Amino acid sequence: MLMREERIQLIEFGKKLVESRLTKGTGGNLSIYDRKNGHIAITPSGIDFFEIKLEDIVILDIDENIIEGDKKPSSELEMHLILYRTRQDINAVIHAHTIYSTVLGCLNLDLPATHYLTAVAGTNVRCAKYATYGTKQLAINACEAMEDRKAVILANHGILTGGRDLQNAFSIAEDIEYCSEIYCKARSIGEPVILSNEEMKIIAEKFKKHGQNKANL
Numbered sequence: 001m002l003m004r005e006e007r008i009q010l011i012e013f014g015k016k017l018v019e020s021r022l023t024k025g026t027g028g029n030l031s032i033y034d035r036k037n038g039h040i041a042i043t044p045s046g047i048d049f050f051e052i053k054l055e056d057i058v059i060l061d062i063d064e065n066i067i068e069g070d071k072k073p074s075s076e077l078e079m080h081l082i083l084y085r086t087r088q089d090i091n092a093v094i095h096a097h098t099i100y101s102t103v104l105g106c107l108n109l110d111l112p113a114t115h116y117l118t119a120v121a122g123t124n125v126r127c128a129k130y131a132t133y134g135t136k137q138l139a140i141n142a143c144e145a146m147e148d149r150k151a152v153i154l155a156n157h158g159i160l161t162g163g164r165d166l167q168n169a170f171s172i173a174e175d176i177e178y179c180s181e182i183y184c185k186a187r188s189i190g191e192p193v194i195l196s197n198e199e200m201k202i203i204a205e206k207f208k209k210h211g212q213n214k215a216n217l
Helices: 005-019 075-085 100-106 118-120 137-146 166-189 197-207
Strands: 029-035 039-042 058-063 067-069 094-095 151-154 158-164
Touching: 005 039, 005 094, 005 100, 005 166, 029 075, 029 166, 039 151, 039 158, 058 197, 075 094, 075 137, 094 166, 100 151, 100 158, 118 166, 118 197, 137 151, 151 166
Parallel strands: none
Antiparallel strands: 029 039, 029 094, 039 058, 058 067, 094 158, 151 158
């Protein structure tokens, strides 16, 4: 079985998306790219995260050729592939139907730097132009809006994050959803204060030395 460990991770973090209330039902998808072997492992389309088995994970290459698996890959495969083709810093991708970042997406609003944790993704998180789910146009719109960022809000849809590994991509999704909730609630009271780009760049540099990893983000 190809990419056995990666399959285990995809199932584990798919369940964590639901348990953390970052998505519900079958909404969302996850993938990991092994650049050395050129193989991508991605969750199947339309199967509940708590019912996915190791053999249900689809293995394919960067040209979309299925190498192993008899299930249909996620309908958002194009969004994953375009990031792996254009972003050398991204080896794992998560798409989820989060609540508060989706609220911003339904308003076609960017997430500004009202909280310093936004720096896990960039100086802000842009909202990509709307396109029908599962289309190449949505993938293109998401990739463009995610330039120099690790996350993007999908208009009227959800969130997309990318990281050096699956844990990193999940943490970014979790933090950006938290920042989105803070922003939405702050706007219900008044006008949130936005941190400057200069301050966000300082925060991003501090994050690089945060924790035990020395390369936390």
